[in-house]
Structures are given as C-alpha cells and as structure tokens.
Amino acid sequence: MEWGMANRFAQLIQPDGHALFLPVDHGYFQGPTRKLEEPRKTIEPLLPYADALFITRGVLRASVDPDNSKPVILRVSGGTSMVGKDLANEGITTSLEEAIRLNASAVGISVFVGSDYEKESLLNLAKLVDDGERYGIPVMAITAVGKELEKRDARYLALACRIAAELGARVVKTYWCEDFSKVTGGCPVPVIMAGGPQVDTELEIFEFVHDGMQNGSIGVNLGRNIWQNDFPIAMIKAIRAIVHGNATPKEAQEIYDSEKNSQAKKS
Numbered sequence: 580m581e582w583g584m585a586n587r588f589a590q591l592i593q594p595d596g597h598a599l600f601l602p603v604d605h606g607y608f609q610g611p612t613r614k615l616e617e618p619r620k621t622i623e624p625l626l627p628y629a630d631a632l633f634i635t636r637g638v639l640r641a642s643v644d645p646d647n648s649k650p651v652i653l654r655v656s657g658g659t660s661m662v663g664k665d666l667a668n669e670g671i672t673t674s675l676e677e678a679i680r681l682n683a684s685a686v687g688i689s690v691f692v693g694s695d696y697e698k699e700s701l702l703n704l705a706k707l708v709d710d711g712e713r714y715g716i717p718v719m720a721i722t723a724v725g726k727e728l729e730k731r732d733a734r735y736l737a738l739a740c741r742i743a744a745e746l747g748a749r750v751v752k753t754y755w756c757e758d759f760s761k762v763t764g765g766c767p768v769p770v771i772m773a774g775g776p777q778v779d780t781e782l783e784i785f786e787f788v789h790d791g792m793q794n795g796s797i798g799v800n801l802g803r804n805i806w807q808n809d810f811p812i813a814m815i816k817a818i819r820a821i822v823h824g825n826a827t828p829k830e831a832q833e834i835y836d837s838e839k840n841s842q843a844k845k846s
C-alpha cells in the first residue's frame with residue numbers, strides 16, 4: 580500500500596484494528612431527518628467518541644469546525660431522494676479533487692446490487708476506485724438496500740460485499756445479519772456494520788454489534804441508533820466499549836444505564 584493510502588487508513592482504523600465511524604450523511608436523501616435537523620448540535624457532543632465522521636461536503640463545511648474535527652469519510656454518491664422514483668439511481672456527486680481539498684481520509688459510495696441500477700452503481704464504484712487509487716484515497720463501498728430492508732440476509736449481503744471488494748473497495752460497509760461470518764468470510768477487505776433504522780431496545784444494538792465483532796467485522800458506521808437515542812452520548816460510549824474495549828452486551832448495557840442516569844441527574 581502506498582504511503583498516502585496507508586496513512587489515511589491509519590487515521591481511520593485505530594491501532595487495535597477496530598473503528599467506530601459516526602455517519603451523519605442521511606440528509607443527502609432523507610432531508611432534515613429526526614434528530615439531525617441541525618447537524619452541528621447532533622455532531623458536536625458525539626465527536627470526542629468517534630474515530631471518524633461519515634458526512635457530505637455540505638454538512639461538513641456548514642456544521643463542523645475545521646480546527647476541531649475528526650478524520651472525514653466523505654459521502655460522494657447521491658442524486659436521489661426519499662420522494663423520488665428510485666433510491667438506487669445514484670451518481671457520483673463530489674469529485675476527488677474536492678475530497679482532497681477537504682482533506683478527506685476516505686470517500687464513501689453506495690452500491691445497489693440486485694436493483695435496476697446495479698450496473699450503474701457498480702461502475703460508479705469502479706470509477707471511484709480508479710480515481711481513489713490514483714490519489715491514495717481509500718474508497719468505502721456501502722451495500723445499500725434502499726427501502727428494501729428485508730434484503731438484509733447473509734446470502735445477499737455476502738454477495739454484495741464480495742462484489743464491492745472485487746471492484747476494489749478498500750472497506751465495505753454493510754448491515755449485520757444472522758450468520759454474519761458468511762458475510763465477513765467471503766469479503767477480502769475489512770467489513771464495517773451500519774445500524775439501520777432505530778430499533779426498540781438498546782440491548783438489540785449491543786447484541787448485534789458484539790456478534791458482528793466476534794464474527795469478523797472491524798467496527799461500526801452506526802448513526803440513527805446513536806443520535807436518535809434519547810441519550811446519544813451514553814449510547815456511543817457503550818458501543819465504543821464493545822468496539823474498542825471488547826465489552827459484552829451486558830457490560831455495554833451497564834455503561835449505557837450508568838451514563839444515562841448521570842446525564843438524567845444533570846438535566
């Protein structure tokens with residue numbers, strides 16, 4: 580690996596080989612989604628606990644101070660919306676020149692395997708990888724499912740992750756699922772887990788993050804289940820303890836409960 584690529588990677592993946600990325604890019608197709616209406620307010624308190632931010636250039640410029648930031652993974656695909664015809668019909672929205680200007684440590688792009696736009700999204704990934712390799716910028720591929728959340732099973736996700744890796748992604752972000760080792764085992768590059776829409780209990784998140792880490796994932800890129808929680812700092816600290824401290828789901832729950840209680844007392 581070239582020095583620049585290796586150095587960018589080292590900014591993202593910590594010395595223990597694990598990573599906690601905080602995604603706040605959702606507005607690029609969801610608009611002012613719940614609890615991310617004012618991104619600065621969401622991002623600032625969580626920043627100390629994140630290893631990197633996954634973010635669009637617009638929110639980065641407007642809502643993150645350049646002198647008090649974390650490494651940036653720039654979301655560079657988009658062009659669709661929740662109310663449009665098809666979320667899968669994405670293009671590349673941001674040039675590599677812009678990514679370099681913004682001092683991004685990596686760029687991220689969604690691929691939509693099995694959709695009507697499978698070929699376009701995969702060729703977008705391949706083109707981005709060509710450019711990224713030229714400038715030493717790692718590309719993170721996101722195995723997106725659009726509104727079809729039921730696609731999140733090992734067979735589909737293993738297929739999508741492997742294809743993304745074959746096309747040159749340096750990291751693949753996917754969803755956790757049952758039999759997650761089938762996904763990580765078939766993917767020759769590091770796999771990071773997204774969270775998906777907010778679930779009912781914190782323990783569900785701690786359990787899947789723990790299971791994913793035990794089964795070959797290097798970490799998370801987990802957003803709504805952190806910042807849509809009523810106690811986001813408690814949530815990110817608990818998840819961090821699993822990712823970087825090898826905590827069990829029960830220990831993570833204890834961390835969450837104790838942080839929640841002390842924050843509740845202060846307010």
Ligand code: 5RP
Nearest residue numbers: 602605773774775801802803
């Ligand atoms: C949405 C994304 C998010 O970065 C990804 O889905 C992770 O966030 P969450 O945990 O909220 O699903 O790609 O555009």
